[in-house]
Amino acid sequence: MQNRVFVINQHGEALMPCKPRTARKLLAQGKAKPIKKEPFTIQLLYGSTGYKQPVSLGIDSGQRHIGIAVTSQAKVLFQGEVELRQDVKKLLDTRRTYRCSRRNRKTRYRKARFLNRIKTKKNGWLPPSVASKCQHNISWINRFLAVLPNPALHIEVGKFDMQKMKDPNIQGIGYQYGDLYGYQTIKQYVLARDEYKCQVCKKKGGKLKIHHIIYRSQGGTNVPSNLITVCADCHTYKNHEPGGILHKWYKAKKKVTKSLKGATFMNILRHRLWRAFPDAEFQYGAQTTLQRAGLGLEKSHFNDAVTISSIQRITEKPTSVVMFKQFRKKKRSLHEATARKGRKEPNCTSKRNAKNTKFAKGFWLNDYVRIKNSQKKGYISGFTGNSCYIKDCLGNYVIIGKYKQTALSKIMMITHHNNWCSTEILANEYTMR
Template sequence: MQNRVFVINKHGKALMPCKPRKARILLRDDKAKVVKKEPFTIQLLYGSTGYKQDISLGVDSGQRHIGLAVTSQDKVLFQGEVELRQDVKKLLDTRRAYRQSRRNRKTRYRKARFLNRIAKKKDNWLPPSVASKVNHNINWIKRLLSVLPKADLHIEVGKFDMQKMKNPAINGEGYQQGDLYGYQTVKQFVLARDNYTCQVCKKQGGKLKTHHIIYRSFGGTNTVDNLITVCANCHTTRNHQTGILAKWCKDKKKVSKSYKGATFMNILRRRLFLAFPQAKFQYGAWTTLQRADLNLAKSHYNDAVAISGIEQIKEKPNSVVMFKQFRKKKRSLHEATARKGRKTPNAMSKRNAKNTKYVRGFRLNDYVKIKNSNKKGYICGFSNNNCYIKDIFGDYLTISDRYKQVALSKLDRLSHHNNWNKQEINENVYQMN
């Protein structure tokens, strides 16, 4: 069984999803047209009776993946998974570095901007990296609700007590007395915790400093769990550059787990409550029991199937529709360092030249097939008359083992996509990846 195709009538009202074969016939006979690709939706060009059944939408919300499932009675009509972007913070940090180094480079004049601090203008403001993921969770639910006839919405959310996760015995006033209780600064707490002793040479006294176990540039946090005490003799530029401190910390010090995911899920839960007050919400423990009763393997889309409230499954697709966002533009106007093969930094490059969108009829993110093979993927960049191709999992597709580039003359274009990669893959392939 294949995933169903979403259908709307000629007035824009949602109908029951149909089988892919029926959708192909309707499109072939010019009785329908394609109106959406994510998810794939057709619109009828003639009148229909509009017969509808009870239908449910299950959503496994998350920080990295969103599981989606549409069920009706004892059938799973659609199952899919959305992979969210995790590079927003890194890209913003890169942009910040470019802007801060402008005074040392010859670049075009940019008019000064003032009073553009969005955080002070908006209520309930979120950092861009968090807002991106929250908005995608909400928008994908709205996308499916818009092509389903009065679906019952079921969403799994997470609720975490970070203080309890750190200290299971905490209670009462303990919630008001954090790690820094009784200390004026973070440095004062770290020095006292380590007994004013260098954690590398084990010597007391002298000039002591706090050092990050995992560098901020590698994703380390500024919390007390990621800081240790070192003396001035060990905390040197040479030790930093040679990685001695980093290696010692990795071997000797156990870093506590990050709570970014738990914090995000707490934020997302409140936003989903406000965005979908009509939804039925549940938590992961209940989903685990439901999935076990249905005898389903652990995955985001199977969680969504269980969340939808289906009691037994007689028909279920043997494939999963994967969605992944594609970044089409390189927004930086200039480069801070020279690329490989250049002797000087690229300070005079123009935006259009650095964002090649199409070559010889092919465009960025086109879904293509390499001739005389079964390899299919998306164009992720151009190099003269060649291009780079990746599959939905981010792996390069090549013809030879020596080169990543594939000549455009050796490709057949299957379909055009905007900024979302979409691929329907077998469940067995999904489990392998």
Template sequence: CQLCHKHGEGVKLVVHHIVYRSQGGTNRVDNLITLCTDCHTTKNHQPGGKLYKWMKAKKKVTKQLKGATFMNILRKRIMTAFPEASFQYGSQTYVDRKNLLLPKGHFMDAIAISGIKSVGQMPDTVTLISQFRKKKRSLHEATARKGRKQPNTSSKRNEKNMNHARGLWLNDYVRVIGNHAKGYVKGFKSKGYYVYLTDGLGNYVLSNGKNYINRKQCRLITHNGNWQKAEQKLSLYEFK
């Protein structure tokens, strides 16, 4: 509920028109908001009520819809590319997931949609894949930015922002000698590398209390392109 912020399986939600339909409100997404049945009352609709004040103020729904737009485009293209496929609405997925005794989560929904009748064994971890941008995006400067004495007219990188140094490149997957910590190179320093380390189960760790790894402690596992892969405990991944 966007008014009292109640949530959970026991909360019944309805769609409310911010500007009432009787006052010319449309069915556009930016005029719709979700409310629980305890808030969507006649009293709140009348002068002095909270929903009435929203209407007079023409309350703006600030949440961006880029994600939903992208997924709608993707869905249409997938259905065009695979005409034998079918899609399923979330209301049915919710029922199927509950019947399989699965918690809420993206890949849990994928399991439910697959049509299997039972789950024999659940994994302990999930694999997360994310994109990493290697290129420095800032253009040359006409005036010096904060922290610089001179404008960076040639787009020159400082040492921390170099894309490679001393045998390693940005986004290379490395390990720390002496423990199980592994991670991706994020930047460079005169005698080492900046690496965000995990213990292999998605837990963030520090080496000697810092993100900085001395080159003598660091060993290359594999060179990478623009993608990162990490394992995370299932208990950390699940939606709360």
């Protein structure tokens, strides 16, 4: 069984999804036209009776992946997964570094920017990376609500107690006593915790420094658990290098330390989903786990969404999963901060337009193409002169021969895409990422 195709009547109202074979016939006979790609939707050009059945939409909300499932009675009509971008914060940090260095290097008359933050102007402000993920969760739910006839919406949300995740025995007044209780600064607390002793050579006295175990460039934070006391003799460049004492601390700590960013995001997302969909039915992960075991489904984002949709038994289920992934189309850096492999010096003279090629010879970035004399298909991810790079929705290069580049003369257009790409893979080939 394949995933169903969503249908809109000629008046713009949602109808029951149809089989792909039916959709192909309607398109071939000129009785329908495609109007959406994510998810694929057709609109009828003639009148229909519009018979509708009860439909449920299950959503497994998340920070990295969103599971989506459409069910009706005992049938799963559609199952899919959306992969959200995780590089927004890193790109914003890079842009801030470029702007700061340029301001200090060329435009010293420009004052530093620190009093114009948007959080001082609006309530409920979120960092751009967090706001982007929250909005994508809401917008993808709205996409499916728009192509389904009066669906019952079921959403799984997360609720986490970060204090109890750090200390399982915490209770009562203990929530009011954080790590820094009784101390004025983080540095003062770390020094007192380590007894003013270097944690590498175990010597007291001398010039002490506070060292990040997991570097901030690697996602580390200024929380006390990520800081240790190190003397000036041990806090050297050599000890930071692979094989050095501090680098060994970093590797050991990285293996056992769990970030709480995901839990924090889910707490933020829960409140925004409540406000955006007040009529939806919400549930938590523990309930989903028990229900999924009762249905005999394996752990996956789309299977969680099927379970969340409140289906009681399954008689029909698609053998494939529709995967959606966002495509980054712009490169805003004016030059290379780090020289690419094979180049000794960074390229600081190349113009922005030359480095941000969006189209070439009738093809655009993210166009869905097929290599001639082959059944291999994929999305254009970049151009190099008369050639291009082609990737599938999972980020793997589509290669014929030993080179990643494919000549533009050897590919043919299937369809033009926006900044979202989609592909359908077999459910038994799906792996949790």
